[in-house]
Amino acid sequence: MDRRNFIGRLTAGGLAASALPHLAFPAPVSYVSRAGAKEMKADVVIAGGGLGGFAAGMAALRNGLKVIMTEETDWIGGQITQQGVPSDEHQWIETTGATQMYRDYRNGVRDYYRKYYPMREEARKNPLLNPGNSTGARRLGHEPKVTLAVMYQMLAPYLSNGQLTLLLEHKVIDADNDGEMVRSLLAKSRIRGSETVLEAPYFIDATELGDLLPLTNTAYVTGTESNKQTGEMHAPDQADPDNDQAFTLCFAVDYLEGEDHTIDKPDEYEFWRNFEPKMKPPWSGKLLDWHYSNPSTLEPRLLGFDPRGGNTGDLLNLWNYRRLVHKDNFEPGFFKGDITVVNWPQNDYFLGSLIDVPEETFKKHVARATQLNLSLLYWLQTEAPRMDGGRGWPGLRLRKDVMGTEDGMAKYPYVRESRRIKALFTILEEHVGRENRASVTGNPNVEKAENFYDSVGIGYYHIDLHPSTGGDNYIDFRSFPFQIPLGALIPETKENLFPANKNIGTTHITNGCYRLAPVEWSIGEAVGLLLAFSSKRRVRPREIREGKLLAAFQQFVRSQGIHTHWPDQV
Template identity: 65%
Template structure:
């Protein structure tokens, strides 16, 4: 059989997308949705669902070359995805491969537009422009034959299973499922999507494997929205950062989230939970400009492993605003600096938080490096 590989070091940082080091190291963690009894959160469900994870997305890039036909081979699972209706509460308005989706905050059906030529009903949001990374008109002629857009849309959110949980084959199984969904979306756009001119499909849409650096044109790794999360010394709850829940706690409208004495960074994004594998539709509501507490980077028991992105001490709900890339980058920077500082002082990371003078010195150090730890008054 395979021999065990044992790695030893004073400290490890878990910068994996899914918190893969947590089970490997025996670090206690939680997954999925906590119950309202556990967290007292306004938007938490009555019952915990550890297997209820936000959808992930297998992104891809495409451009558009009018007059050409770049239609891909019909994907293996196209007939499945073409007819797939997500089983969600509140209900999804129809098939997933459709231009009508659930608006995240109102939860009402909303019709989108799609036209790579830009000729579309201006009252409808044109998905082509949503994550467009190249507008050829911004460059010298012949630089790009067409615009390039990244497809990370409601239509390729994969909610039919989780990347981790039951067994080690989950990742490959559902990553492949996500690829089939994204390829099916592309094929549908090339052949069947309704056009503003009453036609169907845009065969000039061209998959761009060179942009993704892969043979199949799909991203090298899924876009993950939810990870394993450490059982932390301090867990960020909705009452700390959610606008409505915070007002219930303080009795007044707030313009900033809970102040954390041990802050090691800041972030801001509304609480945005995509449809989930457990059948929840969007959960999307206002948050407040927040801080990243050092206590959320400290496991309760393990002393030499530090999380560095979505695997910190948040809940299913608050992960919805801490999961954004700029926040993750800040978490990673602070995690790395924490290890450097702890080693220089010959003290544990938890000891830095517990000692007011050392905590102040650490916060001063990261601020000098350009990491803001408080929002301006």
């Protein structure tokens, strides 16, 4: 992976763009950066087939644009598929707080199970079917391959008519820039090694780490901003551009009572078995332990674990927490056991960042995260204390097929924090955080997030920052249901490149509530609609926010099934 260092990398100074001169939008150019590379052209080129990229592509396609989408792995779907993470969602998700297309997708997942799986009648008739009966914010636990199938069903018409070109296992490795414009991208096939020049009037960075930003010389921020820079209540005194949230390499297991599926002892088992995180404030002890730091209080908290799905009393049963399949939802004997995905405090990896590092460093951290996972699994199989007084669950079986990989690990790390654009507008803690908002408004009873005049979507999650590479423990506190401002989707320094993942204009703090699956989808869909509207009106996207077309664009967004304001009763 050609992960270049951006020499001019910025820390967050200034929260609004200075005025930019009016630029006429150029016609598409014909440009070849490599001898022998073939050329492809479209109305929009999207790098990254995750949730934001998929939603942006669908929005553009349904409004008549021709799209080329690249994806680094062989699965589209991002965090829900290639990264194996059941979506964390808020309590209103079934009726509001996400786009209509996102809810259609969720219903498509349920319908897929009802149509193709032998389900118990009670489960089949449940309008809020949760195949995994996962707990808390995981209201639709299901297998990654089901989302993959539903997404291909949604894309099928546009693949058939040629409106969409999908380049799997292609990574963008270079870009041609002309001042404030991106002229083309160069994508390389991981299979054949061939290269393709991709040209379009508009480009979308929907990669997991914001890979196009350094390639296109787009100004961006990484890591933590300081309190002095942002005024945020929970920001540190000193900025640290290398301090990023942990990533997690997920894996799936099932449990077969009475069988022994114990893996070979991992090479780094002794290291991880004895590893004690050095955090500020302190961690609860060893990483491989049933205790962890309570995210909101940072006090040691005990977790329960029973892969039979049994009652663990007052303790959260980690087995049920992110369960993908609950065998009791299906006809007896169809599944030998439940299937759950391991995305727990015990396999968060924070010994190094994946952002702006060489290829070898990226691979090293992923390899060590794999060793952490295998060590956790071996510990669970052999040494983990059981609530009945025993030790270990040898019936736990690594399900390589669920993740679609030879080693059983997810195809790509679950990345919580990306490069973030220097945007026309940056979302701060004072806009969405309950305590900070009460402080800046002088109203201890404030009940709503900031009302953004340029809202193009809504979302919600509490501000949830996992332990970081700089040694920060959890930072976890309450927020309000919020809006997605258009200004956070437009870079200061580029006219035709737009973010559609975790790379929008947030801070390290506010990224903690804008990074979840439904919000990433909403961001991508808004960006796809922005480019469709701009193309039809023949105006620069930033002119829509600055001029008289904003109201018309917001009405266009709403007409496509997107709320721009939360209902009053929420």
